[in-house]
Amino acid sequence: MDEDTSTLKTQLYSSCEETANGDPGKLFTQEDLMALDVIPPKDVKKLLKIIQVLTDERLFAPVYMPSGLAWRLRPQAEAAKYKLLTTSDQVMAYEIIDNAGAEGAWQQDIKRRLNVQDHALRKALKELEAKRLVVQFTTVENTSKKMWIKANIKPSSRATGGPWYTDQFLDEAFIEALQGVVMSFIKNRGSYLSKSGGGGGADRRRSLSPVVPKKGVINGSSSPAALKSKKRTADAISTSDPTTTTTTTTTSIDLPPSSSPHKSRRTAVRLPLPAGYTEYATTEEITAGIQAAEVAKGQPLKREHVQELIDVLVWDNRVEEVRLGGHVVGYRAVRVAKQSTALDSRPGTDDFWEPRSNGLTTVPCGRCPVFDLCEEGGPVWAGGCEYFDQWLA
């Protein structure tokens, strides 16, 4: 390698580094590299030569794009690791695992791509493992797959399943508990808990609308809604504060404590807030609330995770979106008239003090296992039907 090549090589690499500006995924096409003004213009031959050198030294990793070939930078330290490799099998296997990044590579895939014998591959991987370059891991998407990843990075959240997984298992108790926290947060923020049952009460009788002036009889910060939105959220979370991540499953099976609010439903109801209410809980606020309550074990829950929880509650028909103007979306509980008045919430058990029903949920036929067979003169029919017997009894 002549001196010229060697300097150009260093120059090109550092100028690429500068352009990439810390983004490890930045790709360079041939034109991009030319445009860096390191190689004399129009000297494509030279450029290709330099690229070849850099690729050989593992400082450039080729990436095949639909539009053509491009290169990604590899940090010096990473490139140096290739020097430790002794066989071509090792090199090729390592290359695949290296390129797979945080997603990891499936042993079966590596085998297919290298087109080598099984034992050869296993040997190569063992050697790589011994050099502490790669490790094996399992992905939640398919626990039986043998996956490999570079030893110095952590599997992606897709592979680990993010915060929802504990040792490759979906932590349902944890999810349920968090859903309860999110639900109670949304519920208490987005509805008015009236103890008197009817709504306003005497103090409001003479006001002209549910919207009380900021500075009036009622001080803005101590108005019921303000109190509710600023303070109750805190104790809502502390009441349901699950130190319970492990105990939720048991408590949700025997649930005597939560049956008490049912009896008081005549006197306490939840009321809708006036139209145009702006304090419905947003994803950010819920995230902050959860973080403050320190419910989540270990890693703090990110916004996107909380969003997943909220989405599920929306699909469960427990909360609904409210547009707060612009692109801000808040959430409130559905069916506010029948929402349970309890401050905390355990999903699925007693969200509403009166479950919805309709003709088909109350008639025996609506949930009859032999509905399709039922026929006059058939094996089952209405006259001799035991489901009806029970229902009419």
Add this chain to the structure above:
Amino acid sequence: MLVTKNAAELCVLLVNELYGQLPSRLMATLISKGRLTVPHLAHHTSLNHRQVRHGIVVLVQQSLVFTFTDQDSAVTYYEANVDGAYNLIRTGKILDMIDTKFGRPAKLLVHDVLLLGHAEIAEVVRRYKGERTSQKKPGDVDPCRNHVNGDGALSPFTDSEEPDPAGEAYNVLAQLIGLGFLESVSTMTYQSPQDFKSTVEQDVLKDFPNGVRGSKQASEYDTRLRERMREIRAERTSLKRELEMKIEFEPSAKRRKLLNGGASNGLTLTSGGYWLRDQEGHTVIRLNYEKCLVELRNQKLAEQVEDLIGDTTAHVYRAVLSALSRKISGCQADPSTMTDDELMGVRVKTGEVYEHLNPSVDVSAGIGTASEDEIDIRRAEKIRRYPPETKGSSLRATLEEGDELMASDDEDYDHSAETGNGSAVNGSRESKADVVNGDVSPRSYRLRWMRQHLLILAESKQGFVRHCGSDEWTVDFSPLLQHLRYLELDTMIEETFGRQGLRLTRILREKGKIDDKTLPTMALMRKPDVHVKMAEMEMAGFLDVQEVPRDNNRAANRTIFFWFFDEERTLKRTLDNTYKSMVRCLQRLEVERRKKRNVLSVTERKDVKGMEEEKLRGDVYNEYIQFLELEKKLLGQVSRLDDLVAIFRDF
């Protein structure tokens, strides 16, 4: 109405329940064989001609068959009116509705009309007079008593002054016809809608002796046809419009009373009453089911608001709907015969809503308090001039649709609430104070609070109300009903498959087709659990699955499974299941009746009827009471199932 096996069975059972075996046998034959002449009917039912004619008379009288006479051969064909037969199930509901809305005399009159099927006005009045006079005798049977679903517990008349029953009947009939609950019958009403349409088409075609050629003539033909349809409709409703106008010109206090179903003792005839007595005694009338259905829809919608938002808001919503429905003649009006008003979409002013609000409702209840800086008045008062577009089934899409419209005119919100009470009060005809719980509170106070409820309704996810102009409100029924259909489906799904089953269906409904790998991640559920749930729901017909093989040998592990929610099919299936469940309830009732035959035959006797408690032996009486309980339970269930049919099919 698409007749499935279950629907047909249901109709036959209903006819049997009310009119006995002979008509129901004819009905069954007509449904399965299509239109038939008397000889053919006799042939298929193995009855003789005389019997067939007897049965047919009953069916014609009750509008349960359509007739069609071929002009050339003078042969008359009969065709089952399946919708008519189904409507029998709503008799009880309609009577109750008329009772709450217009009072006892109206209920009795409608009941008479129902018994007769269709009848001359003078005849209805005569019967009514007879009943009112015999009412005075103690122990007489309430004629409403034995009707299907009709609740027998009614308080007796308590009018202090001696009323004039005939005058009362004319007044109430004028009111009911004017508001569209009863309609006059013409020969055309006996024709099936298709026959009617083709008759009119033939008629119009006569103006084109050379046939309709080219696009110009085609469009001319279309306009003519539409005009003709409208003319016929106008003819049909001429009596209604006459009486409506008469109500309109009554002095305002009386007018309001008439519109909201105030009673009259008949001592003075209203101008509509006069008109009926003197001009229209021989006009034949019958119940207008379509209009009644509008009223039943109002009830159902208000119930939904009560369940979802709260009961005070539901009262306000009732007022909105009752104000609106004066201008609505049917739930699913045919655009070709719609009035201009209907085509534009009906809307009401805040003041009109207020006129329909029950004065005893405390509108200041039912809303939580918030301080001013927590309220975005522009968003609350947002005016949406255009109805949401229902694209696909995704409800989220609808929301975004509406938002775009919103963004286009940002200044478009209702300022009337800001400027104080004055402008919020529209058409203030009356400024006297209303009394709420002992507190004297002026009309504007109530109006303001009522408006807050309207705004909450407008902000609801379901879109119960649309704030469509400054101080104007409307309801977009079709997207709203779509929402409610989903709500009912969801209720069933959650009941049967649990919260997680509901979650999975709603994900599919929102996202369309999804493969079985993505679903567990979104639903935060374990894969095997998802698969079990999905299989269960597919078996029950709530979901469909599509297999897309990745290669030619179709091995299961090389196949992608896409799940999806087929709305159309699910609704159809659920509707048919509902029919079937109704049939089962009625069949069970038949069986129970047979079991208690001996008790029931005694109660049928003239000397026992109405005085069961005194005449029956203790244990027999108890058995009888038990049976009544059971009957009530079964019929009540049928009526709840009918609520579902209404939501899925009619509203």
